[in-house]
Amino acid sequence: MSQGTLFITEQTRGVVPKGLVQYFKLDVKISNKEDEQFKKYFPLNYIPAFVGPKGLKLTEVSAVIEHLLNLAGEKKLKGTTELEQVQVNKWISFFNTEVISTSARIFLPLLGKAPYNKKDIDAATERLDTIIQIIEARLSEFTYLVGERITVADLFAATVIGRSLETIFDKAWISKHQDIFRWFSTVSAHPVLSWRYVDFKPRDKPVEYVPPKKEKKEKKKEEKPKQEKKPAPAAAEQSDEPPVEKKAKHPLEALGKPKLAIDEWKRFYSNEETRESAIPWFWEHFDADEWSLWKVTYKYNDELTLTFMSNNLIGGFFARLTGSIKYMFGCAVVYGENNNNGIIGGFMVRGQDYKPAFEVAPDWESYSYEKLDPNSEEDREFFNNMLAWDKPIVVNGEEKEIADGKVLK
Structure with a gap:
């Protein structure tokens, strides 16, 4: 009997699951997003995914990897002690949430797969430097991320x-x-990965951004009277600098100026007592025709570890939303405690659709979006709590204390 079907693409998160299936010769079919079974069971379109016997359906790379290791009966790669297993999960979560999203903010725009914004890339580069220091601090003293042998975290x-x-x-x-490169060279030679890095060679230089070519205007057929050629500018007046491209307008700019000036609200929220003054002011001026309210929830809370790392994740997400800062406001919090926490937030967005505001961030699909009804007492209370942070969050009927949070303003 087949052990199931693994759905992957060529993206980074699919390499290890595919390698485990191949290395351990598991009776697992490998398919992709075009598979009708994937479309049926995974409406969020998240890869990797796994379908097994008895109705088993898995998403999240850490869960898929662990299940494949269980199918293979492999225990050593998961860590040999309970403490090592916790650390393996920590490093997988760290690379999955922090390293992938931060590095993608740099290379996706350079490859032309996301909007290019030099300021955003510089901010991501600075953050990635800090992340690399954390990784390097470990690998400068130890051979591997956990213990003294390769684990699935490596x-x-x-x-x-x-x-x-x-x-x-x-x-x-x-x-x-x-x-780090010594560690990478060692780990990439492991049979689970070696197929992917057979002819790997380091780059001489990083990829460079190539601005899109401007379309040439068609010449008019009508003949124009010849004009005398103007003398070329003197050498000192000529410039080697490329022409500055006009920045594309944000799609929400087409909605025009709203009655509620968001900068006015941001100043009021920052300078006044939240419950006593800011919240009453907000509802007095809020216009549901011009703005919409959203509950934003991180999809992969089960992969979060330390609360400060979760809060850093929020900070990174907010940094990537700067392109929409004129059209939105929001608060996101970390609830719970270390190794048992989650991220949730409340946002006000120009217009009635969340996507134009959030899709400027490469990792926007790591969050789910639920529209709030400003006329619903329950929804208003949730949004108020996101503004105030003075009450526990109710998750699945259980109260969770707020550990930290950030404001997008």
């Missing part, structure tokens, strides 16, 4: 670093981070 993390080595980490970067 395998997954190596594919994430490998993607950056194929795009933004060049030979100059490697010369400064030899401990």
